[in-house]
Amino acid sequence: MEIPTQIIYCGDCLQQLSKLPDSSVDLIYIDPPFNSNRNYEVFWGEAKEKRAFEDRHASTAAYIDFMRPRCVQLARVLKPTGSFYYHCDWHASHYVKVMLDQIFGENSFQNEIIWKRITAHSDTHGFGHVHDVVFRYSNGGKPTFNVELKPYPQEYKDRYFIFEDEYVKTRGKHWRADITGAGLRNGETGKIWRGFDPSQIGHGRHWMQPPAELDKLLEEGRIYLPPDGGVPKWKRYENELKGVPVDSIWVDVPSLAGLSKSAKESLGYPTQKPLALLNRIIKASSNPGQIVLDGFCGCGTALVSAQNLGRKWIGIDISPTACRVMAKRLVKDCGLIEGKNFVVRDLPWSESRLRKIPPFEFENWAVIALGGIKNKAQVGDMGIDGRIYPAHATPKGGKKAGELDFMDTWYPIQVKQKDKAGRPDIDTFEAIMMRENRAKGFFVSFDFSHDALTEIDRFFRREHRVIVPLTVRDILEEEIAAKLS
Ligand SMILES: C[S@@+](CC[C@H](N)C(=O)[O-])C[C@H]1O[C@@H](n2cnc3c(N)ncnc32)[C@H](O)[C@@H]1O
Structure with a gap:
């Protein structure tokens, strides 16, 4: 049965997968975050963390409990001739293998791929963890497999x-x-x-x-x-010599770690996987025109690879920010037009859903909707959630375009996921604007108290500095364009 493809679904893959019919996709790749109850941070932050043994054990069990129903759904939508790849590492790989054997059947296990993602690890207490593990399973039938030859060493x-x-x-x-x-x-x-x-x-x-x-x-x-x-x-x-077939130890795919954000491929997210890795998997286990699904697609590496290789694709991610990031990437890197060549579905862009998403995602949403740039937490946000660089601003002092941190003209954005921002919230923002000597700033909330709005007026008369109060509804109704000008 042909199903609609070139779609990014925003949501938990457990729910989103239930919309897909049985046996409808040819290849599944997943790279789920290890610590599932911190989904949101994991997209941006450090994915792997060291924990005490008991703690780790408890969280491994919780991780497997979380992943099991999702993998059952994935196995259901995979065709019998399809292939399933699960990307993980030492934190849970042995537990994942047991779980996948139970779901797909021990005889469906095909490979444990060792991807050596870093060359050195400065661990002086033991052997450094330098590899990830990717399990490959079939689903009852004979899976597609195209042998890749690499040059003899x-x-x-x-x-x-x-x-x-x-x-x-x-x-x-x-x-x-x-x-x-x-x-x-x-x-x-x-x-x-x-x-x-x-x-x-x-x-x-x-x-x-x-x-x-x-x-x-x-x-x-x-x-x-x-x-x-x-x-x-x-x-x-x-x-x-034709070449030697690629085996299960992959040492020839460099990771993006350590590459600066300016490196062509890197978007700056720590969990982003290299395209070369996904290209190898997709070429091996699918043919042009077949359907590739990534249920935890992050910044969309599998989707970009599938698109470039002439496959159809479906992506799912719970993070609205990740969904926006990958949509932008598909436009920029693959020349696709959103709405025409692909669509993003189920983004929580309604007031009631925006009230429920985690504060971190809410901030991302507001800053991105204003065309701003997130303040990176690790740089120290000094109370500011994002910055807008107006179109007329140009980098100073011979800095290359793009090095925005060095630009003088920028407006701070403050975001509060509150029913009503009050006078104290405005007072705090005023102090930031004075400290940073900003002429204009934007404050986003669901609503503003009467006191808050009066204080914004007073601030303008007293300091000749403008605070633009924006409600979520303003942004949603796109009245924003007028207010920002
Ligand atoms: C490790 S990242 C994937 C990175 C991806 N392979 C890439 O190269 O960009 C894991 C992603 O899973 C998403 N995620 C976490 N829980 C999820 C769930 N229940 N359903 C769908 N996506 C989820 C996170 O938002 C995150 O973007």
Whole structure:
């Protein structure tokens, strides 16, 4: 059954998945946050944390309890010929494996992929944790699998490809491989060739090719006849090496960690996975036109990869901010038009839902809706939730465009997820505006008390500084454009 794709659903994947029919997607990749009760922070903050053993054990059990019904839903929507990838690390990987064996069946387990994501870890008390684990499962049927070949390592070539002959210039060096296989054969491959009886070699062997083919190979200079009369060997040349199939240890995909935000791919979120990782998974386990689903899609790496590789996709994330970030990314990196090439559904953009989302998400929503930039908590927000850089402002002192922190012209944004911001809230904001010497600032709340509005007037008359009070309804009704001008 064909289902609608190129959709980002905002919400808990448990609920969102219940909208999808059974056996409807070809490939699922998930990379859920370890500590599920801190979903929101995890998108932005440090995903992995060290904990005392009992504490960790309790949270691992809670994590598995949280993930189990979601994985059951994922298994339900996956086609029998589909593949399921679960990305995790040492915190819970062993528990996850047991859970997935129970859901998909032990026989459906296909791989434990070790992704070496960092090269060094300065852990002096033990061996550094440098890898993540990605489990691959099938779902009852024969899954799509496209083999990827990677070049043979140089050390392998240096070790085996050591012989040179008259073909070295065109074919490269060669190694001398066995041209016989174990076991006796009665047919052509068991016959005597150039005086060699394969049944007399070892415990009895046979030729890998029938004698007529061996003649041809000899003519082409592809068979080595040892001068001491030993068993002929097959000459395998460097230029015939197709490559070695990618195995379950991935050391050739660098992580984005340590890359600055200016690195082309990095959006600056610590949990963002590299596109190369998702490209490998999606190419291996799906074909163009098939459907890829990511139930915890963060900043949308799987969606961008699927889009670039000509697959259809569905993304789900509980964080409205993550949904907006990935929509922007699909527009910027894939040239898609929101509303035409893809849609974002179920964003909590209604007053009643905005009242219920966590304060952190509410701040993000308000700042982004005003076209502002979030103040990063780690920089120290000094009471300001975000900043607006007006379009006419330009970076000072030869700074490159984009280095906004160095710009002088900016307006602070203060956000309070309150029914009514009162006079004390305004007083605090006024103090910030004086301290930062700002001419204009924006205050967002669900409503403002009469006292608060009077104080805003008074502040203007006294200090000639403007505070623009914005209610959530103002923003939702897009009266905002007029007020901001
Ligand atoms: C580790 S991040 C995924 C990063 C992603 N692989 C990428 O490369 O950008 C995990 C995401 O799961 C989301 N999440 C947490 N709980 C969720 C739930 N119940 N349903 C859907 N998404 C959830 C978080 O908001 C976060 O964005």
